[in-house]
Amino acid sequence: MTEPSTRRGRALPILLLLLGGLAPAGASAWTPADGLTTARLPFAAASPDGERVAYVVERADLDTESGVWRSTLHVAAADGAWRRRYTMPAHGLRDPSWSPDGAWIAWLETSSDGLTRLMAVPVDGGAPRPLAPTTQDEPAAGPITAFRWSPRGDAIALLREAPAADLPGDAADRHRTPPARHLWLLPLADGAPAGRPTRLTDGDFSVGSDMLANAFDWSPDGRHIAFTRVRGTAPEDWTSADVALVEVASGSVRAFQQSNAAEFSPRFSPDGERIAFAITAYPPSWIRQVRVGVARVDGSGLRLLAATPDQQPSLLGWISDRTLLVREIDRTTTALLTLPLDGGAPRRFDDGARVLDGVTLNAPGTRLAMVISGPQAPPEAAVTATRRFRPQTVSRANARATPLPDTDTRVVSWQSADDTAVEGLLTLPADHRDGTRHPLVLMIHGGPAGTFVDDYPSGFDGLPPVAALADAGYAVLRPNPRGSSGYGYPFRAALRGDWGGIDSADLLAGVDSMIDSGIADPQRLGIVGWSYGGYQSAWIVANHHRFRAAAAIAPITDLATLANTTDLPGAVEDWLDGSLWERPDLYRQRSPLWRADAITTPLLILHGADDARVPPAQGLALHRALARRGLDTRLVQFPGAGHRIDDPVQMLSLTREVLAWFDRHL
DSSP states (O other): OOOOBOOOGGGHHHHHHHHHTTSOTTOOSOOHHHHTTSOBOOOEEEOTTSSEEEEEEEEEEOSSSSOEEEEEEEEEETTSSOEEEOSOOBSOEEEEEEOTTSSEEEEEEEOTTSOEEEEEEETTSOOOEEOSOOTTTOTTSOOEEEEEEOTTSSEEEEEEEOOGGGSOSOTTOTTSOOOOEEEEEEEEETTEEOSOOEEOOOSSOEEOOTTSSOOEEEOTTSSEEEEEEESOSSGGGGGGOEEEEEETTTOOEEEEEOSSSOEEEEEEOTTSSEEEEEEEOSSOOSSOOEEEEEEETTSOSOEEOOOOSSSOOEEEEEEETTEEEEEEEETTEEEEEEEETTOOOOEEOSOSSSEEEEEEEOTTSOEEEEEEEETTEEEEEEEEESSSOOOEEOOOTTTTSOOOOSOEEEEEEEEOTTSOEEEEEEEEOTTOOTTOOEEEEEEEOSTTTOOOOSSOTTOOSSSOOHHHHHHTTOEEEEEEOTTOSSSOHHHHHTTTTOTTTHHHHHHHHHHHHHHHTTOEEEEEEEEEEETHHHHHHHHHHHHOOOOSEEEEESOOOOHHHHHHHSSOHHHHHHHTTSOTTTOHHHHHHTOGGGGGGGOOSOEEEEEETTOSSSOTHHHHHHHHHHHHTTOOEEEEEETTOOSSOOOHHHHHHHHHHHHHHHHHHO
């Protein structure tokens, strides 16, 4: 039993030795540190003529005090014949965007001192240069969070936060009300600034939300910008979103679509006569139920297009005057779907053979850039024409990444206690032979509307890499229980008001299925989850004694205190189908902390010290309750980390802790 400990970059050499020493005799030498040789590719964008693709490569830098990801901008030929790096490694580079004539690429870059710069580089040669002043240069304007070129390339629309000096409270307070965001206009001439940015929108609203994608879009004639308008700045204020239009010349704002639902993510049609947008069911809910709507620019003639299978489409844009393209989760993969304007059924555009992330359309809607990956294929940038899905890989960012251990991932399914079909991913260790049982780790995603998809398993996404566990000899089951995305709205909404009920039944039925099929050793079961998955880890061991070890990352342990301390109180009430005052018994009865006296399983708790989503007091409370009872428990807090740990050194430390815990108890 220990009180909170910390793991920092100075311990890295010992850390790597420990990680390498955890594999059992006969196992390969692959370690979680090898997983960090896999580059991340978060952004890709095709040029207007479709001949080139810009993409960002992020690589882990472990030679600093705390560990960082270094980003570089690259451009490749659309046929994959050549590729070129355009920037030196930077602290944070994102959202590359081509100028309408294809002569420039602009992007946002956040330096280690926290300043965000809008940068640009001439495609045919030249050094990167800043386009807009930073908050240090222009204190009256806040940091830039997004931007879009005007159709003629004579201006860039900027989305800027209010300056920190204008905000109430302590700037270091993670519970501080976020700043409002507004549109600004930066004039350009020949790719260079032609004046200082001027403010375009004002008022008691904010443009866009961290909870919503695609905050604004230019009209093809450059006269208007459609934007998502939110009546507040807290993350949960997205439910008030509507779509408005601002006239660029005058700054005059008028409503486009405004109802008791939430409307967001506007996209102008190529002819400029209509706007497509996302619209929720009424009332807006965190258990998302979304359609795509289309209306004339004056707001008339609203038409809802056909519902997509999961009813959570991400609107990518128009690929013709009559067809839209969307992306959504489809079971254990992703799907690109075309939506005809006549209301016809959505049609599958991609082949379903790989997971597609970072998907963007070029300005004419003729090319689609993306990042593709699979269970044995690390992420790489690719491009396809929108006439037919034929992706061409253009990057080789992971050509030298350490190969995965020889594990096997397969889609599996089982029947839950009420005969509902549930699906998940099973990863088997390299030494698996038919008839051989393995220690099994039940891994649970966050959300609860998250999803496990069949992508490259070396990544750190709140949880330790699947490949690290499999290489250490564990079979890993990753279920998508009720509440998960990718299986339709009824499957997702079935969890409302029943956390710790049907979801836990789905998870445990999956474990039973692995035992019955001869995969899992029933005497060597472990469980690990992150966020909502951390809640499940703690809840299940508080109600069942079949697991020999448990790890809970950023766990929810007391729903009552969470409802009043999280940055998403509305989400808690939505999922639990009522407020604390309306359902006090449910909040208490379904909280692991209130069943701490029933826990006998050794429990490891890991938490970011600056987590505003699930405050670290949640993990601390359960740890101390168990420690006072003399149970085998350990708490590790990561300094400076939020809800999702992203520091690569801390990622390695988290993985070491989980592997060592299971190695000790299983």
